[in-house]
Amino acid sequence: MNYKILGKTNLKVPLFGFGAIQISRISEKDAIFLIREAIDKGINLIDTAHDYPNSEALLGKALKGIRDKVVISTKSLQSSKKEFLNDLEVSLKRLKTDYIDIFLFHDTSKSEKVEKLISNEVIEALIKEKQKGKINFIGFSCHNPQVIEKFYKIDQFSVLMIPINFISTEFTKDYVYKKLIDNNIGLLGMKPLGGGRITDINLCFKYIRQFKEVIPIVGMESYSELRQNIEYVSSGESLNSSDRKRIEEIRNELGDKFCRGCSYCMPCDQGIDICEINFIKVFYKQFPTEKFLTPERTEKVEKVDDCIECGKCEEKCPYHLNIIEMLKENRDFYMKKLKNKYLF
Numbered sequence: 001m002n003y004k005i006l007g008k009t010n011l012k013v014p015l016f017g018f019g020a021i022q023i024s025r026i027s028e029k030d031a032i033f034l035i036r037e038a039i040d041k042g043i044n045l046i047d048t049a050h051d052y053p054n055s056e057a058l059l060g061k062a063l064k065g066i067r068d069k070v071v072i073s074t075k076s077l078q079s080s081k082k083e084f085l086n087d088l089e090v091s092l093k094r095l096k097t098d099y100i101d102i103f104l105f106h107d108t109s110k111s112e113k114v115e116k117l118i119s120n121e122v123i124e125a126l127i128k129e130k131q132k133g134k135i136n137f138i139g140f141s142c143h144n145p146q147v148i149e150k151f152y153k154i155d156q157f158s159v160l161m162i163p164i165n166f167i168s169t170e171f172t173k174d175y176v177y178k179k180l181i182d183n184n185i186g187l188l189g190m191k192p193l194g195g196g197r198i199t200d201i202n203l204c205f206k207y208i209r210q211f212k213e214v215i216p217i218v219g220m221e222s223y224s225e226l227r228q229n230i231e232y233v234s235s236g237e238s239l240n241s242s243d244r245k246r247i248e249e250i251r252n253e254l255g256d257k258f259c260r261g262c263s264y265c266m267p268c269d270q271g272i273d274i275c276e277i278n279f280i281k282v283f284y285k286q287f288p289t290e291k292f293l294t295p296e297r298t299e300k301v302e303k304v305d306d307c308i309e310c311g312k313c314e315e316k317c318p319y320h321l322n323i324i325e326m327l328k329e330n331r332d333f334y335m336k337k338l339k340n341k342y343l344f
Contacts, residue, residue, distance in 0.1 A: 001042025007186030195260030
């Protein structure tokens with residue numbers, strides 16, 4: 001595995017990091033095995049968050065005895081000092097560690113959130129925890145490049161997690177990206193596969209490779225995915241004319257208004273699994289009919305009829321998606337496929 005230096009942190013990290021959001025979907029035994037295999041293969045950067053179900057706790061168990069070999073990045077969604085400090089202590093306990101290498105303020109995509117972090121003295125509180133040795137580096141996870149200017153005013157700002165793929169290009173525009181690089185900000189890339197929407201993984205890695213300062217964080221839940229990602233990242237291939245044509249085809253197919261699966265819209269008061277529903281068309285492409293049209297999925301799709309259009313999900317969406325209409329569209333798509341199944 002080759003390594004890079006993560007901006008001003010001077011941390012030596014691999015060409016891609018392990019995204020631990022998905023390990024809670026597999027057994028504890030398999031999760032621990034996968035994490036240790038990744039570390040053995042040189043992937044020493046692992047990203048998690050306080051709100052990723054069971055992720056920090058699984059990491060804590062997997063890293064027993066090898067904590068010093070790993071760079072841990074975690075996050076908190078809180079914007080009040082008391083709740084934030086509680087998240088930090090819980091994260092340290094779950095991870096079974098005395099310090100966290102990179103601590104990010106989670107989803108700071110709105111100016112109001114950043115202002116609240118400042119006015120509530122949350123950022124100041126984290127800086128004090130850094131001085132105590134509990135944190136090494138401070139940063140933000142963000143979906144909106146317009147708020148970055150507020151981060152530059154914070155002396156301790158050294159890491160930024162941004163969406164990066166050939167659909168979400170907001171942060172790689174010259175004027176945004178250049179300033180980040182000029183300020184030597186360490187860049188972590190979330191959603192390198194478009195939240196699962198982009199199935200050509202090698203093409204995704206080829207695209208990201210042009211932004212050499214970015215370390216993509218790739219969610220994994222199986223050994224085969226780990227091996228595949230290492231193979232693609234290590235290939236060193238760059239984009240060719242055929243790749244660029246394919247990228248344009250995928251862009252035209254997906255557009256820029258699609259669910260990335262970040263789950264910030266959840267939970268729904270009516271019990272609708274918003275992310276599941278808005279990935280219906282992805283599942284249709286990935287699974288054979290018998291695994292796509294299941295009683296369990298049908299039950300979830302039918303829950304869309306319970307939507308009261310309160311708009312809470314749309315308020316929380318960092319991509320400002322028209323979620324209510326998307327739910328209806330995906331429901332209708334699924335029900336049409338279900339109806340056709342019984343017509344033949």
